[in-house]
Amino acid sequence: MPRIVRYYRFGDPEELVLEEAAPAAPGLGEVRLGVLAIGINNSEAQLRRGTYPLLDPEFPTRIGKEAHGIIEALGPGVDGFAVGERVSTIPMFDMARYGVYGEWAIVPAESLVRMPVGLGAVKSAAVWQAYLTAYGPFVAYSDPAPGSWALITAASSSVGFAALQTAKARGMKAIGTTRRRDKAAGLAAAGFDRVVVTGEEPLAATVMEATGGAGAAIVFDPISGPIVAELAEAAAPGATIFEYGALAAEPTPYPLVTCLKKGLGIRGFTLWEIVRDPGRLADGKRFVVERLESGVFDPVVDRVFGLDEIAAAHRYLEAARHSGKIVVKVRDE
Amino acid sequence: MPRIVRYYRFGDPEELVLEEAAPAAPGLGEVRLGVLAIGINNSEAQLRRGTYPLLDPEFPTRIGKEAHGIIEALGPGVDGFAVGERVSTIPMFDMARYGVYGEWAIVPAESLVRMPVGLGAVKSAAVWQAYLTAYGPFVAYSDPAPGSWALITAASSSVGFAALQTAKARGMKAIGTTRRRDKAAGLAAAGFDRVVVTGEEPLAATVMEATGGAGAAIVFDPISGPIVAELAEAAAPGATIFEYGALAAEPTPYPLVTCLKKGLGIRGFTLWEIVRDPGRLADGKRFVVERLESGVFDPVVDRVFGLDEIAAAHRYLEAARHSGKIVVKVRDE
Numbered sequence: 001m002p003r004i005v006r007y008y009r010f011g012d013p014e015e016l017v018l019e020e021a022a023p024a025a026p027g028l029g030e031v032r033l034g035v036l037a038i039g040i041n042n043s044e045a046q047l048r049r050g051t052y053p054l055l056d057p058e059f060p061t062r063i064g065k066e067a068h069g070i071i072e073a074l075g076p077g078v079d080g081f082a083v084g085e086r087v088s089t090i091p092m093f094d095m096a097r098y099g100v101y102g103e104w105a106i107v108p109a110e111s112l113v114r115m116p117v118g119l120g121a122v123k124s125a126a127v128w129q130a131y132l133t134a135y136g137p138f139v140a141y142s143d144p145a146p147g148s149w150a151l152i153t154a155a156s157s158s159v160g161f162a163a164l165q166t167a168k169a170r171g172m173k174a175i176g177t178t179r180r181r182d183k184a185a186g187l188a189a190a191g192f193d194r195v196v197v198t199g200e201e202p203l204a205a206t207v208m209e210a211t212g213g214a215g216a217a218i219v220f221d222p223i224s225g226p227i228v229a230e231l232a233e234a235a236a237p238g239a240t241i242f243e244y245g246a247l248a249a250e251p252t253p254y255p256l257v258t259c260l261k262k263g264l265g266i267r268g269f270t271l272w273e274i275v276r277d278p279g280r281l282a283d284g285k286r287f288v289v290e291r292l293e294s295g296v297f298d299p300v301v302d303r304v305f306g307l308d309e310i311a312a313a314h315r316y317l318e319a320a321r322h323s324g325k326i327v328v329k330v331r332d333e
Numbered sequence: 334m335p336r337i338v339r340y341y342r343f344g345d346p347e348e349l350v351l352e353e354a355a356p357a358a359p360g361l362g363e364v365r366l367g368v369l370a371i372g373i374n375n376s377e378a379q380l381r382r383g384t385y386p387l388l389d390p391e392f393p394t395r396i397g398k399e400a401h402g403i404i405e406a407l408g409p410g411v412d413g414f415a416v417g418e419r420v421s422t423i424p425m426f427d428m429a430r431y432g433v434y435g436e437w438a439i440v441p442a443e444s445l446v447r448m449p450v451g452l453g454a455v456k457s458a459a460v461w462q463a464y465l466t467a468y469g470p471f472v473a474y475s476d477p478a479p480g481s482w483a484l485i486t487a488a489s490s491s492v493g494f495a496a497l498q499t500a501k502a503r504g505m506k507a508i509g510t511t512r513r514r515d516k517a518a519g520l521a522a523a524g525f526d527r528v529v530v531t532g533e534e535p536l537a538a539t540v541m542e543a544t545g546g547a548g549a550a551i552v553f554d555p556i557s558g559p560i561v562a563e564l565a566e567a568a569a570p571g572a573t574i575f576e577y578g579a580l581a582a583e584p585t586p587y588p589l590v591t592c593l594k595k596g597l598g599i600r601g602f603t604l605w606e607i608v609r610d611p612g613r614l615a616d617g618k619r620f621v622v623e624r625l626e627s628g629v630f631d632p633v634v635d636r637v638f639g640l641d642e643i644a645a646a647h648r649y650l651e652a653a654r655h656s657g658k659i660v661v662k663v664r665d666e
Contacts, residue, residue, distance in 0.1 A: 224587075224589050228587065243587075243592065244593075246589055246593065251586055252587040253584055253586060253587065254557075254561065254584075254585040254587040254599060256557050256576060256579055256585045256601065257579065258601075259599075259601030260576065260578075260579065260601035260602070262601065263600070263601055263602060263603070263606045264600065265573070265598040265601075266587060266599050267592065267596070267599075268589065268592030268593040268598075269593070269596060270593055270596070273596045
């Protein structure tokens with residue numbers, strides 16, 4: 001009997017339990033995947049803890065939204081896919097309803113993308129949350145001048161690396177920030193032109209020095225809170241600061257005088273803006289797949305766990321010592 | 334002997350004194366204007382009080398930046414203008430150096446614009462600060478959908494009326510806010526589709542009701558401070574809130590969760606962004622002059638003072654009971 005991950009109440013990683021469950025039949029517009037690998041995201045840890053604001057699951061519930069696998073069954077009304085095809089899911093569905101942690105998952109067919117041959121299951125599970133989150137600010141909503149600078153905070157996250165590669169694909173240079181000195185070398189090796197260890201180096205002054213006084217034309221930040229005032233100081237005139245998360249516990253002051261003097265915009269962004277817009281989503285899928293095929297994009301994976309290590313994978317995620325994506329490999333390809 | 338306005342120290346309106354002064358000769362790239370009318374701006378009251386952050390005048394000093402007048406003399410290197418032409422100044426110079434309050438003024442030729450025949454001196458002195466400030470957010474930086482809604486706070490200012498006319502010229506509908514019930518009828522008569530008296534009506538709920546739940550696609554606000562959270566609630570998904578001033582004494586919290594959920598941007602803007610960019614300035618001048626000529630734009634003037642009433646004009650400005658521009662008429666045309 002195949003196994004899936006469920007949990008019965010909010011809490012620590014150990015609430016995630018592996019249980020045997022017979023594969024369900026896909027409904028209208030759905031498919032069943034035989035899961036090969038799962039990308040692990042912060043929002044899943046938030047959901048498990050009960051701190052994710054957008055979902056209110058009924059227990060017991062499934063969890064997870066990024067998977068790569070093989071189509072096992074098609075529900076009614078599904079066109080364009082066939083049993084046996086290998087696909088990844090774009091996280092554009094209610095993960096409490098369509099959780100993908102496990103050996104099988106029911107997912108909406110509209111969320112599926114065929115992946116480049118040869119990318120492998122692990123990397124194929126590490127693409128869509130990260131690259132589409134970078135796609136909005138760096139492609140859909142910006143037209144950066146060649147050689148201009150991106151400032152990417154929390155650079156060691158999977159989204160941070162995807163943003164680095166996307167900024168580079170757009171002809172930009174990139175500065176990454178991390179709180180951890182031990183991550184700096186890895187970030188530089190990944191291609192960041194400059195790494196700022198916040199807490200050790202002054203952020204705005206270092207960015208200004210690295211950019212020859214120009215400042216960052218695009219700032220990409222999931223932290224929010226008081227750091228935003230420093231990001232505004234580090235920004236170029238006319239820049240946009242994209243806030244795509246709310247990691248900070250403190251409120252975020254709007255740096256009005258700096259925004260007035262420099263003509264800065266501070267814009268909230270979530271992946272939902274892309275996935276809910278069919279035109280943008282199609283453009284984003286094409287943009288990312290082309291660059292995966294050419295090797296310009298290459299998902300950075302930190303560590304691979306087994307399915308029976310799912311609680312350990314969440315503990316590792318919450319320790320925040322990783323650089324890149326945490327992936328659970330369910331079975332060999 | 335002609336008279337000019339000077340002041341010798343920061344302070345109340347009475348510090349502005351009329352003094353006789355022989356007309357100076359224009360320097361390189363400058364002209365001397367025989368001033369017919371002067372537009373009065375809040376930034377001049379701030380400068381007089383000593384609270385304007387960008388200028389640090391040496392006393393005694395002149396003041397003022399918006400004038401309409403007749404060219405009396407050309408300095409070396411001035412092309413394209415002739416003595417006897419009637420022009421207005423775009424406020425793009427240091428007003429402590431080039432103050433225009435008085436019967437004559439030296440101004441940079443690059444700031445001059447020929448105005449439509451028939452607009453008259455008073456209205457011709459009431460154009461550029463207001464209409465170019467509206468031009469950036471409503472034209473240069475936005476492409477509003479026809480029938481979408483603008484939300485214009487402090488709507489009874491000269492910039493508010495210019496923003497109303499600009500929003501309408503862009504095919505938008507407009508909601509104006511005021512703190513004063515006694516201004517509401519005048520705002521409605523000027524063309525606002527809905528007027529919200531803040532303090533009496535809930536801002537976000539009223540905007541949502543007036544827009545059929547759509548919210549405002551462009552928000553144009555000089556107030557800042559805590560009202561920005563309400564403006565975010567009143568904004569449409571994907572909207573931009575343009576902050577073009579800092580009237581509030583309180584800091585401005587960034588409404589992060591609302592900005593994330595709606596994909597909102599909050600962008601600082603000042604007229605300097607337009608006047609320092611020759612391409613944008615040329616486009617903006619053309620956009621405004623064409624609409625003044627066709628009558629689509631019609632500056633709203635609240636009250637006209639004489640030059641010997643300059644202190645009274647500043648007192649009236651600071652009482653904030655006016656709707657539209659305060660103009661000082663220096664002499665008959």
